[in-house]
Amino acid sequence: MRKVAVIGVGMTKFSGKQDKTCVELFGEAAMDAINEANLKPKDIQALFVGNVLGDFSEGQGQPQAFAADYIGAFNVPANKYENACASASAAARDAFMWVASGFYDVVLAGGTETAAKMGTPLATRTFAMGSDSRYEYPAGITFPGVFAMLTHLYAKKHGIPLEKLKRQMAQVSVNSHYYGALNPKAHFQKEITMDKVLDGFMVCQPLQLLDCCPFSDGASAIVLASEEKAKKLTDKPVYVVGIGQASAGNLLSQKDYLPRLRSRELSAKQAYDMAGLSPKDIDVCELHDCFSIATIIALEGLGFFEFGKASEAVERGETKIGGKIPVNPSGGLKSKGHPIGATGTAQVYDIVKQLRGECGERQVEGAKTGMTDTLGGDGGTIVNLILKRGW
Secondary structure (H helix, E strand, O other), X not given: XXXXXXXXXXXXXXXXXXXXXXXXXXXXXXXXXXHHOOOOHHHOOEEEEEOOOHHHHOOOOXXXXXXXXXXXXXXXXXXXXXXXXXXXXXXXXXXXXXXXXXXXXXXXXXXXXXXXXXXXHHHHHHHHHHOOOOOOHHHOOOHHHHHHHHHHHHHHHHOOOHHHHHHHHHHHHHHHHHHHOOOOOXXXXXXXXXXXXXXXXXXXOOEEHHHEOOOOEEEEEEEEEEHHHHHHHOOOOEEEEEEEEEEOOOOHHHOOOOOXXXXXXXXXXXXXXXXXXXXXXXOEEEOOOOEHHHHHHHHHHOOOOOOOOHHHHHHHOOOOOOOOXXXXXXXXXXXXXXXXXXXXXXXXXXXXXXXXXXXXXXXOOOOOEEEEEEEXXXXXXXXXXXXXXXX
16 A cells, blocks of 8 residues: 555534534635645545535535535546445545555545534434434433433442542543643633533433533634655645444444443554554544533543553543643634534544644644544444654
């Protein structure tokens, strides 16, 4: 395979209800990425777009085809990816493989979503389509219910009193909002306190409001190019050195492994093995913190901490900038926001910015290698990418 670099990234501001359509939002992010890559839309050879809820939020199918036309990449192959919250990451992974294979030299990948405009009831119902629609949703198990159960399982399995775990989870949210307040593209740009998290209303016991990420609107995009092409276009290429993806069935099929997610551990191993790296080699990670407990579970599944120890590590500050593994200096899904079709390449956007040293007050000094982790549904799809500075 050829080496593949990310040579341009773009991202809209993530926010609540926006007036722009999915296609318009994607066009904004895509043009930023294309311009940063020193290319023109006519140079794009294929377009891969993550979008999950366009049918419901806008009554719009095929946003990828209209997006290609909208930005001036006329008549190129354009595919839509629907892998729940991991949609854009799956698009990026496939884009990498097309360029690595030699079939294309330049591919644009990204995602777009306008979930916030649907309102909470419809958004909650449509998000739940990422779980088992025959057994889980009819039983009342939307995603807050899934992660509430994982919280109880984690506490029981590792002998952690629930009230203690809740405070450790609250620290996850406090950290996310601290960094989100420094991110001009974040949905929430306000710090919060432990007391504010713990005094919030209950969403699904023991998860409280500020344990949960928001519904967001927004888009993100990245340009991937072959090494030969990248060297002609940028002096700061960021190479994709490892990729992984795995799947799983419904929660019942995963019961013997929970609260660990086997699909994450398999996907992460693929990425580490391909990159020839281990968790200790990762300088910064953007992981899927849809709920505060999700961060703790992911930290262990990715190999950063022993099983049952990540909640204590968060409490000690080991996931902050300057700690053992800086996590979500973008603010993560919790504070930066979560337009589900766009989240995966938004994570890549932030890792690329970190590796270039462009994150200002949120910068992880000396970061050379970064990782993304995107979870679709309740483990149904997980994608991991490892990126490394190329200069």
